[in-house]
């Protein structure tokens with residue numbers, strides 16, 4: 001198996017975290033990293049101040065541990081960090097029974113390319129046989145899609161829907177109420193703020209969309225579709 005590093009150091013771990021930061025817009029690499037000999041814990045993320053990552057030096061540098069495993073442990077802990085700083089439990093939910101590996105954490109795992117199972121499972125990784133190119137891609141988080149979670153939450157106050165639900169919601173609106181279906185560039189009227197242009201939309205729960213609008217006075221805002229009237233062929237359609 002191809003290997004980029006034989007010996008893991010705090011610096012190399014920080015590099016992996018920094019590459020994830022570049023994709024998520026977060027700042028995990030600014031946190032302290034304790035790299036020491038824990039017992040059976042492979043890694044941990046400390047939620048309380050001072051927030052920090054901890055990794056098991058013995059496990060990381062054992063000859064039986066491959067790099068794919070190490071990177072997955074780093075991403076697993078990074079997903080905990082991601083949940084924490086983005087307050088994902090608030091947006092996705094998290095029952096007390098789930099401890100720290102609930103739906104919010106699983107969602108974060110998907111976003112950062114970590115295996116979303118609570119306990120590290122070496123068998124998933126034992127037959128990973130990376131080429132030099134593949135290994136470099138994972139080191140550089142090239143397999144992780146760029147998505148700025150904080151800016152998305154700030155604009156939309158929700159996480160994106162999964163693509164199947166999104167398609168279902170949008171198809172349904174287009175078919176049943178085309179005058180309430182919004183796309184980028186649509187012209188609209190808001191009862192209080194007047195005329196505007198749709199900049200961006202996202203599907204959301206209850207079979208509707210959230211719509212970001214740029215108004216003539218160059219202010220913008222995000223609204224539920226039913227707060228807006230779409231202008232079709234020069235005529236403002238009644239809001240639903």
Ligand SMILES: [Zn+2]
Pocket residue numbers: 076080100101118
């Ligand atoms: Zn965990």
